[in-house]
Amino acid sequence: MRPSAKPPSTKAAAKPRRRASAAPAPRPYHHGDLRRVLIDAALQLVGEGGPDAVSVREAARRAGVSPGAPFRHFPNRAALMNAVAEEAQRRFRAEIEAVLAEAPTSDPLARFRCLGLAYLRWAMKNPTHFEIISSRRFFDHDMTAGVSQDNAELIDLTGRTLAEAFAQGQLRSSDLKQVQIAGRALVYGFARMNIDGHFPRWGVADAEIERTAEGILDLLIEGIAKVPGKSP
Amino acid sequence: MRPSAKPPSTKAAAKPRRRASAAPAPRPYHHGDLRRVLIDAALQLVGEGGPDAVSVREAARRAGVSPGAPFRHFPNRAALMNAVAEEAQRRFRAEIEAVLAEAPTSDPLARFRCLGLAYLRWAMKNPTHFEIISSRRFFDHDMTAGVSQDNAELIDLTGRTLAEAFAQGQLRSSDLKQVQIAGRALVYGFARMNIDGHFPRWGVADAEIERTAEGILDLLIEGIAKVPGKSP
DNA sequence: TTGTGAATGTAAGCATCGATTACACGGATT
DNA sequence: AATCCGTGTAATCGATGCTTACATTCACAA
Structure with a gap:
């Protein structure tokens, strides 16, 4: 189904220091508590623009995570809203x-x-x-x-x-x-x-x-x- | 801007009889009262699935018209909703x-x-x-x-x-x-x-x-x- | 009657969104 | 140390709102 296959990982090299120097911690691969952060982001979005302003992608963006990540924690947008x-x-x-x-x-x-x-x-x-x-x-x-x-x-x-x-x-x-x-x-x-x-x-x-x-x-x-x- | 230019009209030939025989009138190019029909379609959609179920495209679909047509009558979705x-x-x-x-x-x-x-x-x-x-x-x-x-x-x-x-x-x-x-x-x-x-x-x-x-x-x-x- | 412009339709395309899939990473368990 | 699985990424799909370029037809004037 998916036409283009990706070259096998240049990522490890591309990723900079891992929580080494005093830099603002380039976020490890795993987020820590993404679920919680997503709910908070969504709560914030609700506060800013009402329920309609909540989008999964924007919550992901605010959590500094890829658009697909939230779906590991919520089967769909409705589930996120439920949590909120x-x-x-x-x-x-x-x-x-x-x-x-x-x-x-x-x-x-x-x-x-x-x-x-x-x-x-x-x-x-x-x-x-x-x-x-x-x-x-x-x-x-x-x-x-x-x-x-x-x-x-x-x-x-x-x-x-x-x-x-x-x-x-x-x-x-x-x-x-x-x-x-x-x-x-x-x-x-x-x-x-x-x-x-x-x-x-x-x-x-x-x-x-x-x-x-x-x-x-x-x-x-x-x-x-x-x-x-x-x-x- | 737009890459592909279309060949200049094969439409007149492709379009069958124009309000000739008793057939159910293959809708002339101009709709007649699209604005009204769009509002009715939207009202129906509201009745079926609530306000969120209204989409411009679906209204256009029900009116038997292209997805862009409604925008000749309503500057945006909100305007359609206003009319509804x-x-x-x-x-x-x-x-x-x-x-x-x-x-x-x-x-x-x-x-x-x-x-x-x-x-x-x-x-x-x-x-x-x-x-x-x-x-x-x-x-x-x-x-x-x-x-x-x-x-x-x-x-x-x-x-x-x-x-x-x-x-x-x-x-x-x-x-x-x-x-x-x-x-x-x-x-x-x-x-x-x-x-x-x-x-x-x-x-x-x-x-x-x-x-x-x-x-x-x-x-x-x-x-x-x-x-x-x-x-x- | 004919010619022309405005109104109104179509086709194609863009950006965004929710959602899915294949794959990559890495901590926990053994 | 090897491996498994939870969790993140990249790429992609289909739908939607909306825009732009073009096509068609109506209405009105010459």
């Missing part, structure tokens, strides 16, 4: 849980609010990374157990928090699943409006976004909270 | 307004609900087309006045509806902009959750989606509506 999504999801979850750890334990509804706020803030600060973990377009959920699991546990966490709030009589509605989905739709929608560039069309300046985020979250909380002086 | 988005947005707006035309005129809050429902239903029925008009990824807002304008007018329409509801004392909050953004975030979020394949992870089956959509919309309405027996 996994990393992003890990960071996302870590932040959410860190924030929640500092929330008041005695007021579940306030904790629920904290969850929403942490979600929104992370999405605002890391729009491109948020995008990658949100849209299945960029990776294969079935192929990426890590993302799905992290996600499921976050869903569980909010579900439990909501259940506690209900148990303490803080909610008007008893259809917790509905409430939870509404809450998720609200914060996810807001985050995506930001990512998708809707806010300029809504006359919301960048500086106002975080305040607006908090505002709509409070609107939700008020909407689902039981009015103190009123029994169902 | 414009068409989709037109249809979207038409449906919304048609639904609203049948809504009760005396109850603004009910009209607001109708708007939300129409939005959700269209998004559920045309997920890929909805995606294309939602995410600026696929087209350039500045380049596509039509989409932005249609969108702005829909935003205006909901804004006015909400203002009427407030004027009739149907709302708890007086911060209408906040309410409107919350409402939009909710329906947009729900629509995107559907597009982005979140619902399987939430245990929401396809058959339940529409009902759930209605449920969260009602939750919102209840949340923003003034409780009858309670004055602020």
Whole structure:
């Protein structure tokens, strides 16, 4: 199939000193941890130009490696994206849980609010990374157990928090699943409006976004909270 | 620059009857309305495989035209996508307004609900087309006045509806902009959750989606509506 | 009617990308 | 020390967006 066969190795001679003098180490033949470096490069690309800006070749270029090398570590581009999504999801979850750890334990509804706020803030600060973990377009959920699991546990966490709030009589509605989905739709929608560039069309300046985020979250909380002086 | 010059036309001879017999008209040199046909082909591609499935060449292929032809009508792929988005947005707006035309005129809050429902239903029925008009990824807002304008007018329409509801004392909050953004975030979020394949992870089956959509919309309405027996 | 220019199609080609294949290197194991 | 296999390279393929040179035909004016 391949027409031209290559002459058998002039490489050893062509390659200069091997980690000898103080020169910036001309990279040994084997990279060390290319997989990790590729994921980092891809993460960086996502941060720079969004998920579409990730190309296997560019990641390879940044890793200082040939265009075919990445395919030793990832069967295809999607697999690389999966790894990137996994990393992003890990960071996302870590932040959410860190924030929640500092929330008041005695007021579940306030904790629920904290969850929403942490979600929104992370999405605002890391729009491109948020995008990658949100849209299945960029990776294969079935192929990426890590993302799905992290996600499921976050869903569980909010579900439990909501259940506690209900148990303490803080909610008007008893259809917790509905409430939870509404809450998720609200914060996810807001985050995506930001990512998708809707806010300029809504006359919301960048500086106002975080305040607006908090505002709509409070609107939700008020909407689902039981009015103190009123029994169902 | 170009090495090989072509012999000067054997085409006229090679081309068979020209719209003569009853044969299916071997397409004249000029297509007729290639621009329109390309948009339709692209719309179809969007419907089949989402926005990413659209390629200029495939659209050309389906139009039965050479790969370079589309560039006579669209300076680049983005411009084609813009046209597609414009068409989709037109249809979207038409449906919304048609639904609203049948809504009760005396109850603004009910009209607001109708708007939300129409939005959700269209998004559920045309997920890929909805995606294309939602995410600026696929087209350039500045380049596509039509989409932005249609969108702005829909935003205006909901804004006015909400203002009427407030004027009739149907709302708890007086911060209408906040309410409107919350409402939009909710329906947009729900629509995107559907597009982005979140619902399987939430245990929401396809058959339940529409009902759930209605449920969260009602939750919102209840949340923003003034409780009858309670004055602020 | 005829001639000419603009509009619009074709053919060929470039660069880039994802992906594959044959081969080269070199660390780890024996 | 010999060898095996994980990992990198080089070359190549097919598809895509886009450009350029050329071909064809329509519309309009003389």
